[in-house]
Each structure stands twice: as structure tokens, then as C-alpha cells.
Amino acid sequence: MAHGHKSDEKVVYVGDSRVIKKTQEQRLIPKDYSAYPGKSEAFVPNFLLKEWMVGVVVLVGILVLVMSEPAPLGYPADPKNTAFIPMPDWYFLFMYQLLKYPYTSDNYLIFGTVVLPGLLFGALLLAPFLDTGKERRFYKRPIASSLMILSLVAVSYLTYTSWAHYQAELKEKNIVPEHIKREEEMHANKGAAGGGGGKETKKAAAIVAADDPGAEIYKKATCLACHGAGLKGMPASGVPALLGIGDKLSKDQIMGVIKDGKGNMGKQYQANIDKGLNDADIDKLADWLSKQKTQ
Structure with missing residues (x-):
């Protein structure tokens, strides 16, 4: 302990006044690292809470779309119907188109259905471990950014090509998709049952000149x-x-x-x-x- 201003006087510290004593409540508040270069905010609970909130908003939006627009349904499955053109959901169209190419079908079916998707999704899972740089700007990460852009272009092209090919098949074979045909039949049946609401209804076709x-x-x-x-x-x-x-x-x-x-x-x-x-x-x-x- 010091008792004056003499330079040769020995100073004894009873306690370090530079350390600020924190209360229990202060210790539970996570630090804000956003002002420090190369740092981010605390994962739990800050980052996790933001991701959860965004996920909830997206989920609510999907639920609203599902409830407002019923799913289109076709006829019951008929294995004898050779005219039926199977189509997956839109988010699998790129994989569906990929399986139409010679190097992913026929003799290379295992490569197209197991090996290639396994490599793609495996690379996606390993991406956080392979790309460990602290830089967050995409133009400072050429390899990761190039792979992302290439993947987006490939998926977009395959999706568009698959849908365009499906439409061309329908036009060539003069086929109306089952869900559209069934919806038209349901509307026609409702109109016939309700009397058309005062509107003129189309007369049902019958055999003409049966004795011909x-x-x-x-x-x-x-x-x-x-x-x-x-x-x-x-x-x-x-x-x-x-x-x-x-x-x-x-x-x-x-x-x-x-x-x-x-x-x-x-x-x-x-x-x-x-x-x-x-x-x-x-x-x-x-x-x-x-x-x-x-x-």
C-alpha cells in the first residue's frame, strides 16, 4: 500500500482496481463482436434466434400458399395407361432432366442416381469444412463463389429444359394433363348439378344416327x-x-x-x-x- 509520492516507496496492491466486477446478470449478456474485423455475433442465442425467426416467416408463407391453392390431383394410378407422362415436383425437375441424358441412364443408371447426387450433396456437406476462410464478401472467395454460380446456372438450365420438354411432349401427343382434365370435369359436374346458375350449359353429346x-x-x-x-x-x-x-x-x-x-x-x-x-x-x-x- 502506498502512503506518499516518493519514487522509491514500495507499492503493495491489495486489489486490482482495473478489473471491473460484474454482476450475475451482466455475465449472461453475450458480447457483440460485430464491430471487430473478422468476427461475428454469438451463435447462441443471437444468430440462432434470427435464423429461427426467418424460418418461421418462410414456413408461414408456405402454409398460406398451401391452404389458398389446393394441390392439383389427377386420376387414380393406372399402370395400363401408356399415354401418361410422369412429372416430379418442380424442385426435382433438374434431377429428372439429368436422368434423361445418355451418361446418366441406361448402362450408367447407377452413376446418375447414386454416384453423381452423392458427390453433389457430399460436396455441399463438406463445404463448411473445406472453405474455412474468414472473408465473407463473395468476390473475395473466388472458388466458393464460382461453384455457387455454376450450380445455380446448371439447376436453372436443367429445370427450364425439363419443363419445356414436358410441354413439347404434351403438344406433340395432343395430351391434356390429368389434373387439368379432372378439374374441368369437376367444374362441369358442379355446373350441371347446380343448374348452371341461370347460365346456358353445354348440351351433353350423344350418339348421332345410331341406325346408320x-x-x-x-x-x-x-x-x-x-x-x-x-x-x-x-x-x-x-x-x-x-x-x-x-x-x-x-x-x-x-x-x-x-x-x-x-x-x-x-x-x-x-x-x-x-x-x-x-x-x-x-x-x-x-x-x-x-x-x-x-x-
């Missing part, structure tokens, strides 16, 4: 196997109804479909000849089908 010679020829033709005796087709399997076909196609156009096929239906002219029909019979069949109109 073409009707008897139809029973012997190959059309009967798919489109049925009532001309209703099999919408769930992608086979359109022939009721009202005359509103869409003329006799010559129907004859063209019989000869050249359309969509998933192949050429039927020779098949009908093989079943015992002749040119005159097929002409009468096309003429009768062209009479199938709703008006």
Missing part, C-alpha cells in the same frame, strides 16, 4: 377396342371420346387420322383391312364419325 350403316361398321372396326361402344373413350388413359368429334374434325380429317394416326394412336387403316373391312366400309365409317356432333 356406319354404326354397324364401327362395331367391327378397331376403334371399338379403345373408344368403346358408347364412343366415350377412356379419358383416364388418354383415349379421347368420339362423341362430338364431328365438331372438331371433318370427314377428310377423320380419314387422315385413320390412315396416318394421331398422337399415341398409330395407323389404323391396314388394321381395319385385316379385320375384314374394305375401302367403302372405312369411308362409311369416317362419314358416320363426322356426323357425331353436339348440335
Whole structure:
């Protein structure tokens, strides 16, 4: 302890006044490192709480979308429906497109389904351990930033290509997606059940000229196997109804479909000849089908 201002006097410290005594409440407050270069805030609870709050906002937004727009549903699964085009959810479209390429399918299926996804997701898991730099600005981290940009470009390209290819397939095969077709049928059924609310409803199609010679020829033709005796087709399997076909196609156009096929239906002219029909019979069949109109 000092008792004066003499330079040779011995100083004895009873306690270190430079150490500030903290209360229990002060010790529980985490330090703020944001003002120090290369530092960040405390992970628990500051950073974790912010991430949790952002996650809650995103989850609420997803729940609102799910409740406001019901999921589109198609028909029950039919393994015999060869016209059905399977499509995954949008966030798997890039992987779906990737499996269409020769080096990820056929003989390389294991590489495309196990090895390549394993490498990609494995690299994602190892990224925090491989990139341990303190720099947070993306232009100061060329390797990590380049890999991120390359991944975003690849996923965006594969997603767009997959969706464009799906739309092209639908147009080429003249197929209406099942969830759209089923929704239209539900709206039509509701309108018919409710009387249309005073609005004019479309008259249901029925077989026209059931006593026509073409009707008897139809029973012997190959059309009967798919489109049925009532001309209703099999919408769930992608086979359109022939009721009202005359509103869409003329006799010559129907004859063209019989000869050249359309969509998933192949050429039927020779098949009908093989079943015992002749040119005159097929002409009468096309003429009768062209009479199938709703008006």
C-alpha cells in the first residue's frame, strides 16, 4: 500500500482496481463482436434466434400458399395407361432432366442416381469444412463463389429444359394433363348439378344416327377396342371420346387420322383391312364419325 509520492516507496496492491466486477446478470449478456474485423455475433442465442425467426416467416408463407391453392390431383394410378407422362415436383425437375441424358441412364443408371447426387450433396456437406476462410464478401472467395454460380446456372438450365420438354411432349401427343382434365370435369359436374346458375350449359353429346350403316361398321372396326361402344373413350388413359368429334374434325380429317394416326394412336387403316373391312366400309365409317356432333 502506498502512503506518499516518493519514487522509491514500495507499492503493495491489495486489489486490482482495473478489473471491473460484474454482476450475475451482466455475465449472461453475450458480447457483440460485430464491430471487430473478422468476427461475428454469438451463435447462441443471437444468430440462432434470427435464423429461427426467418424460418418461421418462410414456413408461414408456405402454409398460406398451401391452404389458398389446393394441390392439383389427377386420376387414380393406372399402370395400363401408356399415354401418361410422369412429372416430379418442380424442385426435382433438374434431377429428372439429368436422368434423361445418355451418361446418366441406361448402362450408367447407377452413376446418375447414386454416384453423381452423392458427390453433389457430399460436396455441399463438406463445404463448411473445406472453405474455412474468414472473408465473407463473395468476390473475395473466388472458388466458393464460382461453384455457387455454376450450380445455380446448371439447376436453372436443367429445370427450364425439363419443363419445356414436358410441354413439347404434351403438344406433340395432343395430351391434356390429368389434373387439368379432372378439374374441368369437376367444374362441369358442379355446373350441371347446380343448374348452371341461370347460365346456358353445354348440351351433353350423344350418339348421332345410331341406325346408320356406319354404326354397324364401327362395331367391327378397331376403334371399338379403345373408344368403346358408347364412343366415350377412356379419358383416364388418354383415349379421347368420339362423341362430338364431328365438331372438331371433318370427314377428310377423320380419314387422315385413320390412315396416318394421331398422337399415341398409330395407323389404323391396314388394321381395319385385316379385320375384314374394305375401302367403302372405312369411308362409311369416317362419314358416320363426322356426323357425331353436339348440335
